């Protein structure tokens with residue numbers, strides 16, 4: 335049960351460490367002497383580390399533990415400490431977790447509180463300890479823990495219709511890796527100012543929920559809602575890069591806190607081949623997009639009615655705190671009106687695959703679940719364009735526009751300039767999102783290859799329709815009779831008012847005596863053409879079994895207007 339495990343481990347570990355580091359003087363059974371040995375042993379991950387951490391008089395420097403001995407030692411210490419941890423941590427957990435639960439409380443519940451909370455008699459086991467090579471100004475340890483606990487946890491929930499239910503959390507099994515950072519290292523005992531800890535990796539988390547004196551299945555939705563709440567709460571309150579900071583020595587540790595380092599621009603373009611969740615008609619899909627599952631920082635797209643290939647064309651921005659470990663998550667749901675939305679599928683993209691200032695276009699395959707990925711059923715794909723801008727490069731980006739209308743390369747602007755400070759001094763406070771890219775988009779529909787046959791004759795009569803999503807301007811090529819490899823070679827000039835937010839939709843149709851059929855389409859943002867000025871490329875025709883479309887695109891910028 336995640337939040338307990340998360341917060342609980344955090345709190346327990348934190349508390350254990352606090353005990354160890356003698357903040358809680360009232361726990362007399364631990365004498366200062368024991369404390370010193372404990373500190374030393376914690377720190378004696380390598381001899382060098384311990385020398386950095388501790389004055390030589392507090393530990394016998396000739397002792398060097400093997401990895402196994404270290405773990406055994408740690409586990410024995412934790413077992414000894416466990417009754418104290420249980421006693422004191424229960425209160426800490428209750429006080430720190432209840433507000434978090436409240437923040438994540440699902441709408442179907444009116445209240446969610448603990449009525450009982452003890453951690454049981456079984457202490458977690460350390461199954462691995464590593465000290466990371468890092469900055470000499472800090473010590474970073476990763477500890478793998480496993481817990482098959484027997485806690486007694488009872489949640490009191492109240493549903494909106496006023497029914498109160500005691501829910502027991504049972505059979506908790508958890509494996510995860512905690513990262514513990516001792517920082518800053520100082521000259522006085524215990525040699526560091528604060529401890530930060532965080533759940534670096536959640537490997538396994540199982541638990542069951544049971545209504546005391548009843549069946550949880552009798553209240554539909556409650557079990558799922560609680561489970562989701564718990565998982566979100568863990569994710570947001572303790573999962574790396576989020577960290578909990580425990581000051582040991584008085585001081586200002588605000589620099590240890592998690593801080594945003596940049597901004598991620600996400601264009602949610604479209605999805606294709608979504609699973610149909612509706613019995614009548616098609617799904618009404620919308621997407622939920624986020625980096626951290628914190629309600630205030632999650633974005634929802636609009637609902638596209640009755641479509642398995644929705645085009646959203648929406649733009650979102652997210653703060654990034656740690657590019658090396660964070661992910662962008664996209665969940666696609668079917669909107670069910672008054673009922674709860676049904677999940678079609680979800681996907682994640684690791685931000686470390688992005689290069690700062692470089693646009694990346696991705697198609698992500700939707701999965702049933704982000705954690706267990708055994709299911710291979712096709713649920714559809716979602717099309718995104720991503721751009722990560724670390725803070726500090728934005729002012730350069732902005733200035734490039736303000737100073738010079740002749741700008742031809744967005745990328746040049748994005749690249750950190752030689753002196754961003756100098757530039758930002760002369761720059762304005764305008765936001766990147768306020769800039770309009772106005773220009774003429776030239777589209778040459780050159781040809782298509784290997785289109786699928788739609789007529790009995792084994793041929794098609796294809797033509798192409800070009801549409802701009804925002805202005806809805808449409809142009810058509812002529813119909814070419816009886817071919818699967820048409821060459822149109824026709825050029826269209828389109829005036830675009832807002833190049834960074836418009837989409838080009840190119841559809842291939844088959845002209846038929848009795849009407850027309852869509853063969854497939856390809857959709858793209860204008861970012862690439864704005865960046866490169868012009869290019870020719872070949873694009874797969876989505877929705878068709880085979881087929882490629884050869885296009886030439888060119889962008890002629892016009893003076894940039896500001897949307898004030």
Ligand SMILES: *[C@@H]1O[C@H](CO)[C@@H](O)[C@H](O)[C@H]1NC(C)=O
Pocket residue numbers: 639
């Ligand atoms: C989608 O359908 C809902 C109800 O079925 C309706 O209220 C809404 O206006 C529709 N939206 C669009 C864009 O057609």
Ligand SMILES: *[C@@H]1O[C@H](CO)[C@@H](O)[C@H](O)[C@H]1NC(C)=O
Pocket residue numbers: 807808809810825826827
């Ligand atoms: C494209 O469509 C616009 C109006 O929708 C029209 O004015 C223009 O002439 C068309 N361009 C070509 C090359 O057909």
Ligand SMILES: *[C@@H]1O[C@H](CO)[C@@H](O)[C@H](O)[C@H]1NC(C)=O
Pocket residue numbers: 813814815
């Ligand atoms: C294509 O076929 C239609 C009738 O099927 C005919 O009217 C039209 O002229 C043909 N076009 C060309 C370019 O051959």
Ligand SMILES: *[C@@H]1O[C@H](CO)[C@@H](O)[C@H](O)[C@H]1NC(C)=O
Pocket residue numbers: 780821823
């Ligand atoms: C397309 O048209 C241009 C001139 O309008 C011509 O130079 C080029 O060879 C043509 N390409 C094809 C594939 O027909």
